[in-house]
Amino acid sequence: MTFSEQILNFYSTLHIAQKLPKGVEVLHPYKDEMAMALCKTFYNQYYGDQKKRFIIMGINPGRLGGGLTGIPFTDPVKLEKYCHIPNDLPKKAELSADFIYAMIEAFGGAKTFYKKFYISAVSPLGFMKDGKNLNYYDIPKLQEVLKPFIVTSLQTQLPFGIHTTTCFCLGEGQNYKYLKRLNDELQIFDTVVPLPHPRFIMQYKRKKVAEYVDLYLEKLSV
Template sequence: MTYAEKILKYYDELKLPDNLPEGVEILYPFAEEEVQRVTRLFYNQFFNDSNKRAFLIGINPGRFGGGATGIPFTDPIRLEEVLSIENDFDKKSELSSRFIYQMIEAVGGSELFYKHFYFTSVSPLGFVKDGKNLNYYDIPELQRAIEPYMVSEIRKQIAFGAHPTAFSLGKGKNISYLKYLNKKYELFEQIVPLPHPRWVMQYRLKRLDEFIDQYVQAFAPIINEAN
């Protein structure tokens, strides 16, 4: 099976976590026909091979990015304007997606980037509460309840073919929890933290080029190793 086939099979079979705290709802876009259509176009275009890839691990999908399109860190605007995949989604911009696709361009463009890297999240599905995005770590009860689920889903994706070095998109609670999981479950040889895209765009926009360069420098060894 190609990497694309493995990813699409995974999402086709993805189950919802149970035991969620009261008031917490799941973002599950994969039942929608438009999500199924664009994810197949995307993965078949950029992952139609058997290359191992380094995992870039976010927190969990948000309402306007992966929670809408089914493609991590890819909002409907970037999907259409950068990746040339026309779509019927509400064209809302997502801060993290804006950063990611500027970074991808700096690395060398989507074709080169996705040949070496795979976006996922600690939780493959996002959460909302009271109509707002919710991170898996915002409610300790949620984090505890879905730990087995999250570890199981990460392992299923590692089986696609993962580079031993992974990257955490987030230097705070996300890398802290990933290091805990990695020590307990031995998922990767190492996990390297990078500043979260949304944090950069929201609080450090004037230093955008500096943070993009951090990503470029961090990813260069992965790309060079494969060439």
């Protein structure tokens, strides 16, 4: 099977069996026909091979980026402009996607970047509460009940063709602490390398975006 076929099969079978804390809703873009159609086009275009790639782990999808298109850190605007995949979704830009695609362009463009890297998330499904995005670690009980889902999801993705020498983590705080602790327990990756989260950069360090792009390029030169 190609990398793409394995990803699409993984997305189509994602399911959280655990009972979640009151008020927490699952953001599951892969139940949407349009999102799955866009995923099929995207992954067949960039992952229709059997090459090995390094994995970059985000937190979990947000409702305006990966939670809408199904493709991590890729909003409808970037999907059309940089990946050349037309779509009928509302053309709203998402902050994290703004940074990721500035970095991808500096790396050499989508084709070059995705040939080497596969972006996923500690939780490949997102969460919402009171109509707002929720991170898996925002509620201790949510983080606790999600562990079986998170572990199974990670282990399922490894056979796609993931290098286990280095895992890149988006976020130097809670996401990194959790992923590092999980890796210490499971002994999957030789090392987990933290990167400043794109949203943090765009919200608090916007004047230094070019410097952070350079930092990413340096860290990703594996």
